[in-house]
Amino acid sequence: MTYGLTIQLEDEDTKHRFFTIYIHPTNHIDKSQVRMTVLHEMCHVSLGTGGHGKRFEEEMKRIALRDAFKGLW
Numbered sequence: 001m002t003y004g005l006t007i008q009l010e011d012e013d014t015k016h017r018f019f020t021i022y023i024h025p026t027n028h029i030d031k032s033q034v035r036m037t038v039l040h041e042m043c044h045v046s047l048g049t050g051g052h053g054k055r056f057e058e059e060m061k062r063i064a065l066r067d068a069f070k071g072l073w
Contacts, residue, residue, distance in 0.1 A: 003027050004037040006044040019045045032072045039068050 005022045021041040028034045043059040044050055063069075 001027055003033070004041045006041045006050065008048065008050075017048065021045070036069065036072050039063060 002024055004024065007020045007022070009018045009020075010016070011018070021038065023034060023037055023041075025034060028037065040060070043056060043063065046059055047055055049056065
């Protein structure tokens with residue numbers, strides 16, 4: 001089941017990257033799940049990657065230590 005998706009596009013001339021985050025609201029039980037998905041997808045944007053490797057895990061931990069997920073579970 002897909003909860004969210006981040007798509008990255010790059011302008012060929014300027015090399016500027018644009019990100020679009022899609023959230024599938026029907027796959028979420030409540031607003032807290034939507035928020036967690038948005039935070040997850042924002043980590044992808046922050047890193048400019050779609051993977052879930054070590055850098056992604058470190059970014060998720062970084063925002064968790066700053067209370068980004070406070071009150072969500």
